[in-house]
Amino acid sequence: MTSDDLPRSPTGRVPRWVVEEAAGRQPGSEPSTPWHGYASVEPPAPRRRSLTTRLAVVVAVALMAWWGATTVLPGLLREADAPFLDGIVAGRVPEPTPEVVALADEMFLTDRGRDLLYMAQPELLGAEEFAGRCGRGDSGTAGSGGAVGCYHTSAGGLETGGRIVVYTPADPRLRGFVVETAAHELLHAAWTELTSDERAAAATTLAAVVAGIDPADDLHAQLAGSVADRPQNRPTEMFAYVGTQVWAPGGLDPALEELYGRYVADREALVGVHTAFQGQIDAMTAEVTSAQQALSQRQYDQALGVAQLEADTANLAQYRGTIEQEEARLAGLPAAERARSLLSWTWRDGTALPEAPAAELLADARALLARDEAELAARGAALQTGAAEVAAEEERVAAVRADLEALFAQLNPG
Template identity: 30%
Template sequence: MARGERSALRRCITLFCVLLLAGLAGFALMHRQEIRDHFTALGFDPAPRITEIKRELDLTPAGERVFLATQPTIDGSQHFNEQCAEVDHSEHGHVLGCFTADRIHLFGVTDERVQGIVEVTAAHELLHATYSRMGEGDRAALAPKLRAVYEDLAEDDPRLRERMQVYEHLPDAAFANELHSVLGTEARDLPDWLERHYAQWFDDRDALVDTFEAYHSVFVDLQQQAENLESEMTALRRDIEARKAAYDDEVRRFNDDAADFSARNERYEFSDDPDEFDRIQAELAERRETLEGTLATLQADIDRYNGLGEQLKELGEISSELDQQLNSDLAPVTTRPTD
């Protein structure tokens, strides 16, 4: 091969290597977050409970990569509050999870009555992580579309509007971030484009919503039962009060008539008319029997009212117990991190 040809070949190879390196550098720059997540996830040794949560969420490879890259922790002690100290509890109620400093932290709720609440919380925080990994332009384009979907759904779902009210004080960008997590984990019927969006991270989002609805129904049922009992008690109390007032009036009339009958008898007014005596006495006896029956019915309804009150009290105790289970402020002081 001539010297010139060899020189040209070396230049071509050099140029090819430069272009290859440039291409690799460009690819690495464009996908630097994915690459970083990949190696962070590889270096993370999840606790058994985190592995179980990951399995229950049925994540795509991309979803699993982001989830593990956030090095999620789960803790049932006060240490969780330290990890999520930046979250405003007063605005968000009980905090069961947070995404902060690119890490997910979960509160270890173990009550079987709300089984699945940790998994849904994990999915919620995972969506915060995926949202943070979008480009600023992508987030800016997605935010108004999420808001439009929300407004459409909220027209027929007041629960969703109530759910998002705690975030209404946030700037639009932060509200969209929360909406992105709420819709992805709690809303059943979404537009196809949004379903495809969430399908990047979840293989079975419907199952996730099923889990949410299952534990959420526990709270909804408790509230509905309490409202039904309160409504029944209010109507029953009004009925009892009205009937008791009528009963008291009838008792006063009976007592007046009985006293008058006794006074007339003491004046011997019936000595010449024993039939009238027997008639009035029989009438008073019948009225007394009717009053005793009315009193017995009233007492039965009063007992029923008190029984409903006991049921309402029991529901309140159950609700309070569940509330305590979800309140990380009441968690043991002993730190039991599993990260």
């Protein structure tokens, strides 16, 4: 049949299997590959639909057109085990949980993107539940130490049970991380919907985009970690990583943006989720680094102040000892000789005590001694207060650092 005669879904789109059968190919004959460290399982051999099944599809599409104005599908369609509506099984998109609906909102999805997400029945799992769910062969998003999400697929794509699994840390501050991971996995599912020609053209464009990204950008390491030793996964990984992390004013290549636009209504905003999350992590890291540097300076200043106080206290003790010795010497002199005794002195801070009767000079020295003892006492009290403040700041910085480390640890479910 001509392209104009191909059966279409109520949305106007032609299911991929219909196009393939019209072209004389078996549906799903091009093996799809799972993705992300995000993770990929080897697909089973494609299974051609029986004539009965294909007739059931035609009947189902006809019934859908007849009942299109109703809000509830007849039981026959709800229970039918026949793929239609662009790969949707059982006649309608599964009812999503409120959590998944909220996630779709945060991913800025189109209606088509929502349908694709809901059909993949995302599992949002904590670390314990997530363990072992994204294996070596799954397409997905790679964290620092392993997979944080994956899209399990097979030769028939979503028609035979594509599923999204996303690791969901408990800390609400990591929500952007969850949204980005889920969007990454959704784009893996979207990749399976593209035609061979669309994928080939997109792969060429994506390769050019990735080549133009700063070599120091984390995207390169993430991409390499997700692809690992499966180069056949590189195109879909580029599609997912670029789609969620790379934006330029006005968008990238128009043809590439058209593909993304089928599933994401506002890709700039979606990339903004990634940018905001990275900015949040960078800000927290900068805060800890700055606090640690400021604390180190305070610790140094405190130690220096204590050392200087100890040195000044020892030096003043020598001057006190000299005064006491002169006072004892002067007291031992006969009165006449004591009256004739003269002294001059330069105090520890450089203050000159000109030659004067010994008793007068020693009295002046005593005044300077009392002044310096009061100053050292005040410095000592300030250093004690400073020591308490430094100790409190040490606890605060340690807590902030531990919080950041715990946050980073949550990014890796392993």
